Amino acid sequence: MDAVRILPDVEVATGAPMLPAQFSPEVRAQLAQIDEAATRHVEDNRPEKTRKGYEADWSAWERFATEVGLPVLAVTTGTLVLFVEWCWIQPGRSVGTFLAPNTIDRRLSGVVVSGRRQHKLPLPADIAEEARALLKAKVKEMEKAGEQRGRGQAPALLVRHMRRVAAALPDNLAGIRNLSIMTMHFAVAGREHELAWLRxxxxxxxxxxxxxxxxxxxxxxxxxxxxxxxxxxxxxxPVRAWRKWKQAAGLDQADGFAFRRLHSRWHTVMSAGLSPEAVGDVITKCGELGELEIRPTGHSPRRGLVTESQRAGNDPRQAEKQGGWARGSKAMAGYREDDDRWEENALHGVL
Incomplete structure (x- = not known):
């Protein structure tokens, strides 16, 4: 984003700051251009997966508004409640399925964020509160009825899982690379795109x-x-696994991707890196090769680090820092709560 300098002559002459209501039409137009350029600049610097997610969420909102006859920018508490009702009956990816609650919740966030940032709507902080309350009630009814939607949360990839995978991986470039990806993914509690973009x-x-x-x-x-x-x-x-991969792949370019693609025929190391989706695929394939009882995804190592750190008695703030969670993250706390059911149980010392 190019730097812009605005010098109102009146302000310079009088030495007193001008109020926004006193700005000339030319200055207002220039400020509007700066605002538009700033929005584009922020969007361009977002991870591609995040941008595409917000675009998909807003696209769903546009379809909803068209179907029910609402102006697209009519983002209100009431219309978001209607949006949840509409999303609840929308088909999922597989035939005969419906959207998962987590997908609907993400779409709510995407609509609100896009409304604020892209369309400059002055939306209050609690605008989606009623919509989320409705979604929560629907989830309870769904659970009572025994209905299942979506794949649920990613299972945690634990130390015992990784040991089985390590024993099953072949001692070739693919196996050496995948072991390094898996262990590094776990060690930094990383997101798929974070691993993909490492140099x-x-x-x-x-x-x-x-x-x-x-x-x-x-x-x-x-x-x-x-x-x-x-x-x-x-x-x-993870330290030994990285060193072994670096040596086997002959990595010696500072700006090169840390984790590279392998040629599909010759199995040689290529200069191109992996996509975030490919990183997730590596984790899933590791699970298949290790014949795990879970189907790990690209989020499983991140969840696994939190679980194992909790079991080791580490301060939760250490895991927050390791994985880049916000202080007191509810998402990370949810990972710990799942495992706490075994550690903090009313049956301990009873039976």
């Missing part, structure tokens, strides 16, 4: 040989630096 320069050796320093520059929330110490189990140690 060689972003993974540095600690000067005192305590492990790795991983600079996650591209993130949905904010960049962060994560230290990855040696693991106590050599087979799934």
């Amino acid at each position: 060689e320069r972003d993974i540095q050796e600690d000067p005192e040989d305590r492990g790795l320093i991983v600079d996650i520059r591209v993130s949905k929330v904010a960049p962060r630096e994560v230290v990855v110490p040696y693991g106590s189990r050599a087979s799934i140690c």
Whole structure:
């Protein structure tokens, strides 16, 4: 975004700041252009997956508005409640299924964010509160009826899972790379796109040989630096796995992708990196190869780190920092609560 300088002559002459109501039409027009350029600049710097998600959410809102005869920019408490009702009966990806509650909740967020940022609507902070209350009530009724929608939350990829995968992976370039992806994904509690966009320069050796320093520059929330110490189990140690992959792949270009594609025929290392979706596919294939009882996805290592850290008795704030969650994140707290059912149970010491 290019820098712009506005110099109202009146303000310079009098030395007193002008009120917005006193701005000339020319200044107002220039400020409007700056606002528009700023919005485009922010959008251009968002991760592609986030942009596409918001676009899909707003597209769904446009279809809803057209069907019920509402102006597209009529985003209100009441219309969002109607939107939930409309989304609830929309078909899912598979024939005979309906949209999952998490998808509907994400669409609510996408509509509100797009309304504020793209269309400059002055929407209150609690505008979607009633819509989410309705969605919560629908989920309760769905659970009572034994109905299932969507795949549910990603299962946690735990240490015992990774040990089985490590034992099953072949000792070739694909196996060495996939082990490094899996263990690094877990160690930094990463998102798929964060792993996909890592460059060689972003993974540095600690000067005192305590492990790795991983600079996650591209993130949905904010960049962060994560230290990855040696693991106590050599087979799934992220430090050793990265070194083995780096040597086997001959990585020696600072700006090159840390995790590369392999040629489909010759199985040689290519210069192109992996897409976020491909990173998720690697985790799922690892689960299949290890014959796990779960079907891990690209979110499973992130959830797994939180679960295992909780079991080890670590402060939750450490996991928040590792994975780039906001302080007191409800999403991360939900991961811990699932495992707390075993640790904090009314039957302990009873039977």
